[in-house]
Amino acid sequence: MTRSFILSAGIGDPALADPAMAAQFVTAAEAAGVDLLMLGRHDSLPFDPQVIAAWAAPRVSRLGLVPLVSSRIAHPFHVARALSAVDYLSGGLLGWCPVAQGGSAAQLADLVRATRALWDGWDDDCLIIDKASGRYLDTTKVRPSNYVGTHYAVRGPVNAMRPKQGHPVLVCDAASPFAVPGLDVVIAAEGQAFPAAARRLLRVDAGADLAAMAARFEAGEIDGLHIDLTNPAAELARIGKALAPLTQGRPSAGTLRERLGLPLSLRNIHEEIA
Amino acid sequence: MPRPIHLWAFLQGIGHYPSGWRHPGAEPEGVFTMDYYARVGRLVEKGRFDAIVFGDQLQSRGVRGRTPEHLAMPTLDPMALLTAIASVTQHVGLVNTLSTTYWSPEGLAERFATMDRMSGGRAGWNIVTTAHPDTAPNFGDEELPEKSQRYKMAAQTVAQAQAIWRERNAALGPSPQARPVFVQAGQSGDGRDFAASIAEAIFCSAPTIEEGIAFRNDMRARVAAAGRDPDAVRIMPGLSFILAETEAAAIAKDQAILDLADEALCIEYLSESLNCDLTGFDPAGPIPVDHILSQTCFPKADIGRALEKPAAIGLPLGKFASGYVRTPRGHNVFRGTASQLANMMIQWVEAGACDGFTLQPAYMPGELEIFVEEVVPILQAAGALRTEYPGSTLRETMGLPRWPADMAA
Ligand SMILES: Cc1cc2nc3c(=O)[nH]c(=O)nc-3n(C[C@H](O)[C@H](O)[C@H](O)COP(=O)(O)O)c2cc1C
DSSP states (O other): OOOOOEEEEEEOOGGGGSHHHHHHHHHHHHHTTOSEEEESBTTBOSSOHHHHHHHHGGGOSSOEEEEEEETTTOOHHHHHHHHHHHHHHTTSOBEEEEEOTTSOHHHHHHHHHHHHHHHTTBOTTOEEEETTTTEEEOGGGBOOOOEEOSSOEEOOOOSSOOOTTSSOEEEEETTSOOOOSOOOEEEEETTSOOOSOSEEEEEEETTSOHHHHHHHHHTTSOSEEEEEOSSHHHHHHHHHHHTHHHHTTOOOSSOHHHHHTOOOOOTTHHHHHO | OOOOOEEEEEEOTTOSSTTGGGSTTBOGGGGGOHHHHHHHHHHHHHTTOSEEEEOOOOSOSSBTTBOOSSSOOOOOOHHHHHHHHHHTOSSOEEEEEEESSSSOHHHHHHHHHHHHHHTTSOEEEEEEOOOOGGGGGGGTOSSOOOHHHHHHHHHHHHHHHHHHHHHHHHHHOOOTTSSOEEEEOOOSHHHHHHHHHHOSEEEEOOSSHHHHHHHHHHHHHHHHHTTSOGGGOEEEEEEEEEEOSSHHHHHHHHHHHHHTSOHHHHHHHHHHHHTSOOTTSOTTSBOOHHHHHHHOSSOHHHHHHHHHHHHHTTOBHHHHHHHHHHSOOSSEEEEEOHHHHHHHHHHHHHTTSOSEEEEEESSTBHHHHHIIIIIHHHHHHTTSSOSSOSSSSHHHHTTOOSSOGGGOO
């Protein structure tokens, strides 16, 4: 199987909460072949990224939406519900990037574990929805999570469906690291340690020599690039052009997990891998 | 000219009736797809509604970890659904239910500020304090705070959120409405006083026109006593409806939907309402009163009183459960023709029983489509419902001043 280049871009500018600007950015990101649009930056969250992800959901056809989720204000019960909904509304194109914003890495890891435990309270195939028999779901496929961690205790079952992808794609920014098994994507700058993850993206700024960076993908050192945008519309057009040889011809159908070749069977991932 | 009628669509899951999802006009799979919400958003906008409201609860469904098999669950997070609808509509307001007991002021302030921006000023907040004791364990707590304590916390949380919005608006430029429209549905003394102090729209249940008038008069007096203008508050009682060509056909249609509530559904529904799993009991056997009282987390005295009579006459469990599903829970249920419904609505508003209605379609989207196609044109022809939206923000749509007084710096 040929390796597929992964392109990630991030916006932390308050302009992302202006719908006219956000519409431009989403369109430009999709046109540039971006796989992961990070909504917010670990050090800049002047809006609620989960709300922006919900707003963008009906506007994307292949672009993955990755809201930053801050453990400063998030609670796993609310996170599990909101992300489940956006994963359905976007047709399975959701990721999430938990960040501590000054809180502890231990709390951040606990937020991730608790949220996954709530999602795992529901099996993928629990729905029946048969009008004739009157059976809506199979109750043996839903159970309380009874999660008790270092910072959160949540009983469940969460009153929301398991996300369309099972778990949305889990992204870790090495600038706000947390230790959980089963990381899907990690973003780290030159010289920063890469936590263990299925895919490794190198953080570069928009002015970097992208062709040279791309050579490191060919050499197998990295799986793609992450670019923090400062002037999104203009930079996206340029990045799209510069990286076209790597981004064109990649699969465009399916969920984000399917497209990025990430694990699809995720039941109790935290227990199996731990 | 009749007084203008405000319409709100109160949606949660696949409709107001527990058996509504089995109706041929219901689309239960739709609740997991964007297409469904886009259609519903456009439909409500076509009907010139003020807003869509999603109800929401934070307790786990079912009882003690057993999720019902016959009730249309799960539903999805309303903030996400409403914001996605905002993305594909222009005018309709989007009212999100959110708990002051289980959200931090910072978290909810950020959520609504972003929603108000992304929707171009169409965000509203149905402020609830969360009444279900089973919510607490989902947030690491043993017990729900008692009601007067919850309303005290609610007032504090709202005040803190207001301070955050003022700060954010000053730093980033104001969001289009400065803050979401405040909506509340308190019924108790504490609840009504809280609503009177802040709400711009109030939900209630009013099964009869007399009860509507009494509630509206009471609330207007409380609003005035709180030093606010009663004309700046919209009173919006719940209204479920079953429409057909004739009244007899509507009654038959209602019966047919209720008949879709089979015994298994009714027992699960009763189990949730009593907070006691009754699915293992023989439907032909007696109501297990002692078991229910030993299990439930609701006030035992109230439940004991409700069960006393049916138990005394020896009503079997299954029959009791079926009867329970068929008794409307406080909300007005209209059964009749489109013109009868339009006349009733105009009459209620003229009599001062309300300023509009919080419509709760029995099943979705079929029954709401019938309302928009058939009742809306009659209300418009009578001059009781707008034919165009007056502006772009929810406050403009509700006929209220755009900037709330409390948001001045
Ligand atoms: C039309 C209507 C809709 C309501 N929706 C919700 C809801 O979605 N979530 C919730 O927790 N409570 C909801 N409530 C409950 C109210 O917030 C309130 O708790 C209830 O009316 C009882 O009043 P009290 O709190 O003063 O006792 C609703 C009430 C009404 C009348």
